[in-house]
Amino acid sequence: MRLHFNTIQFFSPLSGEAGGVMAGEVKVHAPATVANMVCGFDVLGFAVNDPYDEMSICFTDKPGITIINEDEYNLPTIPELNVAGAALLAMQEEMIEEKRGFELRICKHIKPGSGVGSSAASSAGAVVAANRLLGDLFTNEDLVRFAMNGEKVASGVKHADNIAPCIYGGVTLIRSIFPLDIVPLTAPPLFVTIVHPQIEVRTSDARSILKQQVLLKDAIRQWGNIAGLVAGLLKSDYALIGRSLEDVLIEPVRSILIPGFDQIKQLSKEAGALGGGISGSGPSIFMLSKDEVTAREVEKQMHGVYEKLSLDHHTYVTNINQTGVRFV
């Protein structure tokens, strides 16, 4: 049975104070995210306004976590095997007194395995929504920690470069995972074109083909670029952002898994994109542009390449999401 409260009085188990009056159901939109941002492998990511997942959560008299999928993806409903479930379980472990069950409904629009943070949207959306139900008991940093458990279910690795931007919005730097150190970075207006070729690239495969050792000289080039990118974002220097969007380590290895990658990158830049690359571990490709006209021209070029290759694909023209998971 699903319990519907219009409002509930919440007693905070950590502060010992009343946490305020809350709605009995919380609905959120959890945005897609682009991890790595070319030269920021494992440490940079940003949220976009489109696509996003729709989720709602409420307390239920059934203990534990009940997951109801309202989309076509047939994702697991056993909490330990579901990314949102794993995130909520981690959250429940730190709830001292509050032991009521959660019922989570998920309607995914971000296709799993697309490389734009589908698992992060589920994990992050679930804990942000649950936290609101609990009267904002936890900090955003706590929520990132919980949601990283979802990433571990999805890819075997606790990483935060999708989770953090999904929760914080904007561009985020994860300076360190252990201990967690998240640095929100301001950025000038940026338009984002994403193409998702309908092929499967498993995150675990994309990770396993990477060499565990790299040349020091390549690493130096990479950290020169990430330093340039961060400076370009904070200084609103579009040209510097463009010059810094270079990846000499990961892209040369991973891009071979993505048909048409080199051509899309070249044509996008010729169309005026600042630059771009693989979104997360792929197969989606993203490009950044200074204005929407350019971003739409880039989309045309992406269409052109995949039409020639007769490869099914989806495209998005969107911009950076500044709020993260949004209450609706």
Place this chain on the structure above:
Amino acid sequence: MRLHFNTIQFFSPLSGEAGGVMAGEVKVHAPATVANMVCGFDVLGFAVNDPYDEMSICFTDKPGITIINEDEYNLPTIPELNVAGAALLAMQEEMIEEKRGFELRICKHIKPGSGVGSSAASSAGAVVAANRLLGDLFTNEDLVRFAMNGEKVASGVKHADNIAPCIYGGVTLIRSIFPLDIVPLTAPPLFVTIVHPQIEVRTSDARSILKQQVLLKDAIRQWGNIAGLVAGLLKSDYALIGRSLEDVLIEPVRSILIPGFDQIKQLSKEAGALGGGISGSGPSIFMLSKDEVTAREVEKQMHGVYEKLSLDHHTYVTNINQTGVRFV
């Protein structure tokens, strides 16, 4: 014979226009610099107000480059073997019509081999001074290119992480050497304590002990830190600057060449320093502090460690030089 003009009329060989009236002799102070800045190996550096070299340059009727040392260091006076000479030779190669000789007088106060950019100060000071004599014919970026030839004489490698901050002042990022891409970074007020133990660490030795391959996971940690440091500088976030001053790749290898390194670092942080590490390739150690009182307390701790080790040393308490090479 040394020619003394009070003023000369200069004809710019590049623009074909008169370059203005200049003094016949140009005197400069060229500041010491701290390269690497812990997590920014080969790409970050900053200039300090103390120590600095004094240099003067004038045209002479003797072709080529005449070098006169006015200090005790007995550095080579053959231009090809002198860092300032090599920098000026590179500059002369790009001077189309102007073929008069330069006479350069150098009085070094930055001890060669100290790790605070002694060679860079000579090279950068020489080309900045000569450029003023030529009516500011070249851009700062050109001057960095010329001066890097001096670094090649000194260490066998063309690097710009001392040269660029020496010429630009402040903190500079060298995003890329080829092609050269220099990004000046604003920084909040920072006090710098430097200790120079009187031991010799050759740049070439300090470079040769580095592994040419590094673990990807360590490289990721390093670029998370440099991204954090750049963000901390641009956001004037002292705590973030402090957290980001971590080097998991170079310092663990190089610090074994510097007696007392670990203890100085620990005591400096306990005294309130934000953090710090090896200056360039050592043996100097630098620490950053938010205020001068802390910087002086750090100096005391450095003294203490080297007095116990009976190791001769010099210390400097200074701050970031914002102007680079200065005309006097």
